Amino acid sequence: MQRTHYLVDTTQPLTRRATLTRLAALSAGAAAGSLPLRSRAAITTAPVTRPIPSTGEAMPVVGLGSWITFNVGQDAAGLAASTAVIRAFLAGGGKMIDSSPMYGSAQDTIGHALKALGGPKTAWSADKVWDGDLARGTAQMATSRQRWGVERFDLMQVHNLLGWEAHLPRLFEMKTAGRLRYVGISTSHGRRHADVAQIMGSQPLDFVQLTYNLLDREVEQRLLPLARERGIAVIVNRPFRQGALPQQLARHPLPGWASEIGCADWAQVALKFVVSHPAVTCAIPATTRVDHVQQNLAAGSGVMPDAALRARMAREVAAL
Amino acid sequence: MDAWWSYRPSDLLMFSPAIYWRLFESLNRQAWPFVAALLASGVLVGMWWTRSAGSVQTLDDTRAVSAQAVRDALAGSARGAAALMALAWLGVAWAFFWQRFAPISSAAETFAGMFLVQAFGFGLLALSPGLRWASALSLRTVCGLALGTWAVIGHPALAALFGRPMLQAEWLGLAPDPTALAALALLLLLDAPVQPFTRALQRALWLLPLLWCAITSLTLWTLGEAQAGVVLALAGVALGAAALRRR
Numbered sequence: 426m427q428r429t430h431y432l433v434d435t436t437q438p439l440t441r442r443a444t445l446t447r448l449a450a451l452s453a454g455a456a457a458g459s460l461p462l463r464s465r466a467a468i469t470t471a472p473v474t475r476p477i478p479s480t481g482e483a484m485p486v487v488g489l490g491s492w493i494t495f496n497v498g499q500d501a502a503g504l505a506a507s508t509a510v511i512r513a514f515l516a517g518g519g520k521m522i523d524s525s526p527m528y529g530s531a532q533d534t535i536g537h538a539l540k541a542l543g544g545p546k547t548a549w550s551a552d553k554v555w556d557g558d559l560a561r562g563t564a565q566m567a568t569s570r571q572r573w574g575v576e577r578f579d580l581m582q583v584h585n586l587l588g589w590e591a592h593l594p595r596l597f598e599m600k601t602a603g604r605l606r607y608v609g610i611s612t613s614h615g616r617r618h619a620d621v622a623q624i625m626g627s628q629p630l631d632f633v634q635l636t637y638n639l640l641d642r643e644v645e646q647r648l649l650p651l652a653r654e655r656g657i658a659v660i661v662n663r664p665f666r667q668g669a670l671p672q673q674l675a676r677h678p679l680p681g682w683a684s685e686i687g688c689a690d691w692a693q694v695a696l697k698f699v700v701s702h703p704a705v706t707c708a709i710p711a712t713t714r715v716d717h718v719q720q721n722l723a724a725g726s727g728v729m730p731d732a733a734l735r736a737r738m739a740r741e742v743a744a745l
Numbered sequence: 746m747d748a749w750w751s752y753r754p755s756d757l758l759m760f761s762p763a764i765y766w767r768l769f770e771s772l773n774r775q776a777w778p779f780v781a782a783l784l785a786s787g788v789l790v791g792m793w794w795t796r797s798a799g800s801v802q803t804l805d806d807t808r809a810v811s812a813q814a815v816r817d818a819l820a821g822s823a824r825g826a827a828a829l830m831a832l833a834w835l836g837v838a839w840a841f842f843w844q845r846f847a848p849i850s851s852a853a854e855t856f857a858g859m860f861l862v863q864a865f866g867f868g869l870l871a872l873s874p875g876l877r878w879a880s881a882l883s884l885r886t887v888c889g890l891a892l893g894t895w896a897v898i899g900h901p902a903l904a905a906l907f908g909r910p911m912l913q914a915e916w917l918g919l920a921p922d923p924t925a926l927a928a929l930a931l932l933l934l935l936d937a938p939v940q941p942f943t944r945a946l947q948r949a950l951w952l953l954p955l956l957w958c959a960i961t962s963l964t965l966w967t968l969g970e971a972q973a974g975v976v977l978a979l980a981g982v983a984l985g986a987a988a989l990r991r992r
Contacts, residue, residue, distance in 0.1 A: 499845075529851070
């Protein structure tokens with residue numbers, strides 16, 4: 426008999442409202458038994474959340490990135506598509522939207538969408554400072570706020586550790602003054618992990634952002650355990666390797682265990698693998714499509730693979 | 746920062762192919778009268794060269810008057826072509842890089858600067874002594890004419906060939922790729938000047954178009970666009986044809 430590997434995230438407070446939402450969703454899922462598998466997987470239960478360790482604030486495990494996808498310049502069709510994605514993301518229970526001044530016009534695009542949507546209170550703003558100079562970086566953050574159209578950011582991260590020695594003290598001052606809520610650092614593509622670990626060990630960070638996916642798993646060795654030990658929330662970028670991972674895996678049939686955890690395709694498998702790591706607070710896949718954002722949110726809800734199934738997922742994908 | 750060589754081109758790419766091609770759509774919607782003028786100027790340059798070469802060949806054959814005198818008389822059209830090319834590079838710097846590419850790429854200002862420098866270079870060439878058309882039909886000048894024809898009408902047709910709407914076509918004077926190829930074509934159609942300054946300037950003007958061909962080929966390849974190879978191949982043909990001059 427095949428063993429069923431899954432667990433429901435227990436870090437989310439099970440309120441009466443959440444319970445009712447889940448029951449309603451389960452009923453809807455049962456009623457949708459005749460739907461194609463992909464459609465069934467897009468039916469969402471309440472999003473799984475994780476607490477931000479420094480405050481306990483609940484964060485849905487699937488967020489929204491903006492690298493490339495929201496860099497649309499003045500393109501009207503691109504702006505409309507991005508607005509639709511953000512609308513669907515927030516309507517589906519998503520919170521964290523992440524960007525950077527490095528991402529071209531992505532901040533303007535997010536600002537455009539948030540304005541068009543009437544400044545939704547549920548949007549949780551995460552941005553970065555990307556300049557080695559303190560004065561220029563401070564001015565850059567002010568510009569970023571204007572582009573987003575927000576009074577303050579929820580989270581400000583030092584992008585790729587650029588000028589972190591100068592920026593972190595300033596960011597902690599701003600947090601104390603109530604001009605932002607959380608402070609973090611970011612890296613990607615597996616770069617500078619030794620420096621990241623040193624900063625995580627020595628600075629009172631709220632967040633660290635790093636690359637983690639089914640194939641890039643180096644952070645499991647040191648950074649993710651360190652984040653748990655130090656009480657630092659983890660944001661995962663490149664969960665799909667910028668879309669290449671699901672494309673690469675699509676050549677292979679979906680394993681039987683995928684349906685046990687409610688996954689209809691490889692993208693959902695990849696995302697569920699990332700957000701089910703106990704140290705991960707939120708992953709930030711980027712997309713230009715509403716159906717993809719809905720499928721991503723669906724992967725961030727319902728049952729999650731347990732440690733044994735996670736190990737099997739990584740092993741089998743590495744062998745493909 | 747990590748060592749620059751640890752980054753792959755795809756790590757630095759900031760935009761999607763759809764957004765890149767729609768930049769040209771936006772540009773063409775606003776600048777279509779300019780496109781018509783540029784097409785006409787491309788045809789004009791081709792006619793200038795054909796008339797110039799034909800006149801010199803005829804006069805050389807009959808030995809009625811000095812071919813040099815005719816070349817001097819026709820130098821004005823070569824200057825006109827260089828001036829038009831300066832305008833084309835200026836147009837790309839402003840309308841494409843500065844106005845449209847800058848919001849989506851942090852490299853846009855650098856590229857705008859490159860195109861401004863090249864525009865200045867062609868402007869200077871238009872005023873330089875000893876500028877003249879290559880006087881004979883040869884493999885080099887045939888390559889120049891073919892490459893020029895490609896830049897004016899062939900390159901825009903790639904949009905349709907690769908399944909994009911013609912509204913997203915890349916036109917000489919607005920889009921960087923056909924403008925760089927047209928510059929190489931013009932340089933192939935010019936004679937090697939005797940004057941050291943003009944000769945050095947004419948050689949220096951090869952650098953930025955070739956550099957741009959390499960940059961755009963890498964960008965298009967990273968975007969997964971099949972036409973990346975087209976620009977690189979044509980730049981290679983131009984270089985090969987230029988090498989013939991020295992034999």
